[in-house]
Amino acid sequence: MSPEDIVDVVRNYVKRITVWEPRDRATMWHASDLCMHCGSCVLRGEPGPFCPRRLEPWQVTLSEQGFGPARNIVSFTGGDLLCRPEFYTKVFELIKSEVKNVWVKVETNGYGLVKEIVEEYATAGLDSVWLDLKAFSEDVYRWLTGTTNRWVLKVPELLLEHNIVLEIVLLYIPGVVELDELGKFGKYIADIDPEIPVMLLAYFPRYKLSNREPTLLEMVRGYHVLIDAGLKRVKVGNCSVFCKTASDWELLLTLLPKDAIAG
Numbered sequence: 001m002s003p004e005d006i007v008d009v010v011r012n013y014v015k016r017i018t019v020w021e022p023r024d025r026a027t028m029w030h031a032s033d034l035c036m037h038c039g040s041c042v043l044r045g046e047p048g049p050f051c052p053r054r055l056e057p058w059q060v061t062l063s064e065q066g067f068g069p070a071r072n073i074v075s076f077t078g079g080d081l082l083c084r085p086e087f088y089t090k091v092f093e094l095i096k097s098e099v100k101n102v103w104v105k106v107e108t109n110g111y112g113l114v115k116e117i118v119e120e121y122a123t124a125g126l127d128s129v130w131l132d133l134k135a136f137s138e139d140v141y142r143w144l145t146g147t148t149n150r151w152v153l154k155v156p157e158l159l160l161e162h163n164i165v166l167e168i169v170l171l172y173i174p175g176v177v178e179l180d181e182l183g184k185f186g187k188y189i190a191d192i193d194p195e196i197p198v199m200l201l202a203y204f205p206r207y208k209l210s211n212r213e214p215t216l217l218e219m220v221r222g223y224h225v226l227i228d229a230g231l232k233r234v235k236v237g238n239c240s241v242f243c244k245t246a247s248d249w250e251l252l253l254t255l256l257p258k259d260a261i262a263g
Contacts, residue, residue, distance in 0.1 A: 003094050006095070007095055014072070014099060018070045019070065021072055023127055026105055026127050028130060028167065029199050029235060032052070032237075032261075032262040033259075034054045036052070036262075037263050039066070041057040041060055042062070050263065073103045073128070074105065076106045077130075080108050080109050082106060082112040085121070089124040092126055093125060095125065096124070096125035104125055104127050105127060105128035105165075106126065106130070107129075108131060109152065110129075111147070111152055118158050122163070128165040129159055129164055131155060131159070131168050132169045133168055133185065134149070136184040137184065140176065140181060166196055167199065170201070171200075171201050172200060172202055172219055173203040174211075174214050175211075177203075178218075178222075179222060179225050183226075185226070186227075189231060190229050190230030195233055196231070198226060198231055199234075199235050200223060200226065201238045202214050202237070202239070202242050203241075213242060215242055219242055220236075222236075223260060235261070236262060240263075
């Protein structure tokens with residue numbers, strides 16, 4: 001797709017928007033404030049047990065990713081797409097010049113976000129970044145990815161300096177990224193800004209990387225490690241990975257605040 005093709009997609013998407021968000025909510029982290037994506041209000045005519053009760057049923061739409069509100073956010077995802085900054089700079093500029101009141105978001109591991117590129121993206125109109133930090137210790141990060149995270153760990157401050165809305169995503173990977181790594185991340189992020197939204201996702205095994213998903217109690221402990229490190233805005237996601245039964249969900253509700261469960 002050319003930049004012009006992408007702008008056409010955005011124009012068509014704008015016609016389907018059901019929730020208009022302010023720029024500081026241009027994250028996936030904030031989406032669970034509105035909807036838990038269960039579709040109960042549409043399919044059964046009543047809200048699900050975790051529903052925030054913030055939306056009308058007509059605002060919940062069915063997309064390729066499931067049920068949820070269509071928000072005024074255009075997100076670039078699907079692996080790390082920022083290896084061609086000149087392309088994305090043009091895309092961001094076109095979206096901002098051709099479509100009004102739409103926030104531009106990217107999902108990235110941060111490896112390509114050096115200072116010069118962040119400055120280009122900020123000038124072009126990038127609003128928000130979902131930053132997947134993977135691992136704190138360099139040896140663990142190298143084992144996972146084959147490279148260093150030395151400048152990746154500088155990205156959060158760099159984005160905030162350029163007024164880009166930031167959410168950080170962490171993974172609980174049994175045997176690889178567990179409580180010790182999460183504790184290091186918690187202190188590191190809290191020292192930058194304890195109000196940065198953080199999502200702790202449950203990893204699910206793929207190929208040879210891990211032989212199991214985290215348990216419910218491991219995820220709960222991970223949440224508390226991040227909170228104890230000083231973070232103020234932490235949620236737990238991919239809950240269906242470790243909540244297999246209704247009783248699992250009920251137990252989760254007794255162990256975590258409802259607004260910390262992102263579905």
